[in-house]
Amino acid sequence: MSGTRLYICCGSGGVGKTTTSAAFALQLALSGQRVAVLTIDPARRLADSLAVGPLGNEPQTVPLERLNPVPGGQLDGMMLDMKATFDDVVRRFAPDAESRDRILQNRYYRFVSTRLAGSHEYMAMERIFALYESGQYDAVVLDTPPTRHALEFLKAPERMSNLMDEGVMHWLSLPRDSFGFRALERGSEAVVAVLKRLIGGETIEEIAEFFHVFQGMWAGFRERSVQVRALLRGPNTRFLLVTTPAPAARAEAQEFVQLLRRDGLPFGGFFVNRVLPAPSTSQALSAELLPKRPEAIPHAEWEQICAGVRQATVYQARLASAEAPALAELRREAGDAPLWTLPEQDADVHSLDALAAVSALLAPAVAQLSRR
Numbered sequence: 001m002s003g004t005r006l007y008i009c010c011g012s013g014g015v016g017k018t019t020t021s022a023a024f025a026l027q028l029a030l031s032g033q034r035v036a037v038l039t040i041d042p043a044r045r046l047a048d049s050l051a052v053g054p055l056g057n058e059p060q061t062v063p064l065e066r067l068n069p070v071p072g073g074q075l076d077g078m079m080l081d082m083k084a085t086f087d088d089v090v091r092r093f094a095p096d097a098e099s100r101d102r103i104l105q106n107r108y109y110r111f112v113s114t115r116l117a118g119s120h121e122y123m124a125m126e127r128i129f130a131l132y133e134s135g136q137y138d139a140v141v142l143d144t145p146p147t148r149h150a151l152e153f154l155k156a157p158e159r160m161s162n163l164m165d166e167g168v169m170h171w172l173s174l175p176r177d178s179f180g181f182r183a184l185e186r187g188s189e190a191v192v193a194v195l196k197r198l199i200g201g202e203t204i205e206e207i208a209e210f211f212h213v214f215q216g217m218w219a220g221f222r223e224r225s226v227q228v229r230a231l232l233r234g235p236n237t238r239f240l241l242v243t244t245p246a247p248a249a250r251a252e253a254q255e256f257v258q259l260l261r262r263d264g265l266p267f268g269g270f271f272v273n274r275v276l277p278a279p280s281t282s283q284a285l286s287a288e289l290l291p292k293r294p295e296a297i298p299h300a301e302w303e304q305i306c307a308g309v310r311q312a313t314v315y316q317a318r319l320a321s322a323e324a325p326a327l328a329e330l331r332r333e334a335g336d337a338p339l340w341t342l343p344e345q346d347a348d349v350h351s352l353d354a355l356a357a358v359s360a361l362l363a364p365a366v367a368q369l370s371r372r
């Protein structure tokens with residue numbers, strides 16, 4: 001068994017999963033580990049911070065030598081390419097070259113390989129499993145696809161394999177002259193019309209061919225999914241929840257931990273992102289700290305600016321303390337599990353140095369998670 005550790009960063013849409021996973025992975029690398037991070041659709045500036053060229057499906061080594069001091073670890077970044085990953089899976093499991101080519105050229109395959117519900121998540125799992133198996137890394141960090149809800153990621157692969165497994169799969173792979181096939185052919189014209197519009201051409205034939213050829217690969221898929229299941233429940237995996245101090249976060253955190261427990265998935269802790277830092281004082285700033293009025297600014301206007309600046313610490317302290325109850329609730333939810341906070345940053349991550357600055361804040365998380 002590979003000693004690679006696996007960290008899966010889940011969370012609702014827009015909470016900062018991609019940013020946090022990249023920063024966390026970088027911090028693991030800065031602590032001397034060989035790390036791979038699989039990001040999903042990173043913001044352009046974040047992708048540019050990680051890579052020298054365009055970030056793609058193949059691991060690209062992040063130029064850590066640009067940092068000062070140069071760290072001992074290694075970080076490979078990549079961005080999930082659904083189609084390329086699904087193609088790799090087909091190549092691996094196809095029983096022969098002919099079946100492989102028939103699937104890869106099938107129009108229905110090209111359609112489902114990027115759009116089937118749950119396939120995004122399935123492919124992400126597939127990709128990390130390959131990284132894990134390669135034995136090249138001490139740690140693999142997975143960012144997860146944008147979902148409305150953090151829990152959807154956990155449910156998706158199951159949904160996909162149910163769909164592929166018994167139901168549609170068996171029905172559609174019946175021989176062409178069978179009742180099932182004819183029923184489908186004659187079946188709901190509306191559905192067929194929609195599919196035709198989406199895929200174009202000889203829809204039904206291609207769908208039937210896809211499932212027919214695909215059936216030959218299904219045993220491989222199933223075996224693989226059993227291995228992935230085992231890996232996700234293994235001692236080297238930790239699920240992490242990226243969240244924010246928003247009022248809805250508590251219910252989500254609670255549900256997340258419960259679902260992990262129910263499914264026997266190991267919980268690693270919470271990253272609470274975008275926490276407003278409390279200022280060093282909650283008093284208004286002394287007028288003496290402010291500069292002299294520049295000639296160009298009229299007296300009344302300057303007074304207003306100064307009043308605003310002087311009160312900034314008061315407002316910031318008020319906002320930070322308004323978040324305190326939500327944070328306390330999250331801490332209670334975490335129980336014995338760790339919770340780390342990541343403050344709101346002034347600007348988006350736009351360079352490797354900026355990412356390193358954010359990742360330094362995650363040093364306690366790296367230390368704690370690496371200790372086990």
Ligand SMILES: Nc1ncnc2c1ncn2[C@@H]1O[C@H](COP(=O)(O)OP(=O)(O)OP(=O)(O)O)[C@@H](O)[C@H]1O
Pocket residue numbers: 011012013014015016017018019020042043144145146147273274275342343344345346347348349
């Ligand atoms: N701590 C932070 N301070 C300031 N901005 C942040 C912080 N964390 C994330 N952001 C910004 O919030 C936006 C969303 O972040 P990110 O893309 O990491 O979220 P996500 O959870 O991956 O989103 P999606 O669900 O769409 O994948 C980005 O513009 C990012 O720069």
Ligand SMILES: [Mg+2]
Pocket residue numbers: 017018019040041042143144145146
């Ligand atoms: Mg994201």
